[in-house]
Amino acid sequence: MSQNQSNNGTLVAVDGVGKVFHRGAEDIHVLAGLSLQVPNGQFLALMGPSGSGKTTLLNLIGGLDRPTTGSVQVGGERIDELSDRQLAHWRARHVGFIFQLYNLMPGLNAERNVELPLLLTHLSKAGRAEHVRTALAIVGLTHRAKHYPRTLSGGEQQRVGIARAIVTDPTLLLCDEPTGDLDRKAGDEILDLLQALNREHGKTIIMVTHDPHASARAARTLHLDKGQLRGEEEK
């Protein structure tokens, strides 16, 4: 990813993307000819009402879905042209996902959850343990490593989710309403953490939110409505 992004400073380039879902005989146009660029190292917030296409756009950028029209380049690579298998490998190497409901495996403790993406690498057990320790230290949860999700608070579970997202040291972090299920205090802590990851660790972050308080932490905010970009704020 590094060669292309260093040439022009753009990490994500979405060009004329459209996405149509089929529900029975009905076609639902979620995104329509949307284009945007995200520079490397930016903290971007995507805002908009429900159904505006925020999560769909995030899924396209993260290679979880494919556009109906247009192209998605990340780090200079056309990810919409990759096969399912290539896309899975690409996600494992380059993207970390953070979900609103944390999406942890209930039967695995915190460190096992964080370790999951590393199972797809060739790291030894000791190597994986080292990476897990580092990731848990960054999110401040070293002392809760052996705890299962049900024994952790919402904020702590989201920290585990963040540790899992960063454990492979991806370039891009994609967050879908990361504070949507948390109270204000816990939400602020998560946002502090995301800001630190952006500023201190150079992670490019794209965060979907409908909370202005959360989007205020981002360097740039894009407003979506009915599948199109309606406005932009930059700090």
Add this chain to the structure above:
Amino acid sequence: MKFLPLLWSNLKRRKLRTLLTLLSILVAFMLFGFIAAIKQALVGGLAIAGADRLIVRHKVSLIISLPGSYQQTIDKIPGVAGSAHETWFGGIYQDPRNFFPQTAVVPEEILAAYPEIVLSPQQKQAWLNTRTGAVAGRKTAQRFGWKIGDKIPITTAIWTKADGSQLWEFDLVGIFDGREKAVDTTALMFRYDYFDEGRRYDKGHVGWYIIRVRDPSQAVAISKRIDDEFANSPAETKTEPEGAFAQSFAKQIGNIGLIAQGILGAVFFTILLVAGNTVAQSVRERTGELGVLKAIGFTNVQVLGQVLAEACALSVLGGVLGLGLSWLIISRGDPTGGLLPMYYFPAKDLLTGLGISLALGVAAGILPALQAMRLRVADALRRM
């Protein structure tokens, strides 16, 4: 190996459901073990039946005896290497429930006919020297605590002695073993001359003949020659290979193999549905989690493998436990007290059971695994 914690965490997700499924698989494989042992006990003789041995019996029924004079005629038939005869005694030792086979034989002949019977040269010599001598199989000797030198009293309602008594006494002069596990070592064999002299009627007759042929490929032709020889006589014969004889003996209680296959087929089909339902439910419940795995980079094939591995782990664990338990119980011996002398769990059936447990896992898991493989990530994540 590194995926084991993930696999284990999914299995213990619904502990009660996993436990109940495991128990149903365990019970099915225990049943498999018992049926395999019973089948072995009933038709095990087929496996060790010598290809070069023929059995000559009365054409009408096995229970009708044949003249002892037939032996000389049979021995002269081209292709016959040797012969022996046995006569069923059907006696009772202490209690009618203490069943074990007893036959009257000529020692040298029977030992030549059945080289799989292992008797030490000293004990063989003692048998030849002792007119009232008998040899017992290891299993029966152990069962009743017999030692060489013991007197074995056996009563019989079939063979009354010349003095009217039904009690026969034999001197135990030897204990024989089998050259392989499938050899029946429950029999008691005693000398025909002592028996024939002592019985009141049917003197000079024998139960059936065991014929050794020089060339097994000529067995059918020799059988025909023997039967032709005694055609139109008062005691016509029916000659057949030992395997067929053992099979017809077993078939008196039905086609064991078919019955066993029928029962096991029904049991395993039911278990397939139970295990398949468990895996399918498990996959349905964690659609979102499977979506997360795909999102973080697991390929479709890896997700398929994960679900299949869970199904196989459940099935193989249940299979190993079930087979192991049945093996332990079967190893304690014949539960009928002697009716099933070769009651044991054959190693080949144990391996077959393990193979079936793996196949059951694949069959139960393949549809849910394919379903999980085809999940679209974005759709799956919405169901979290």
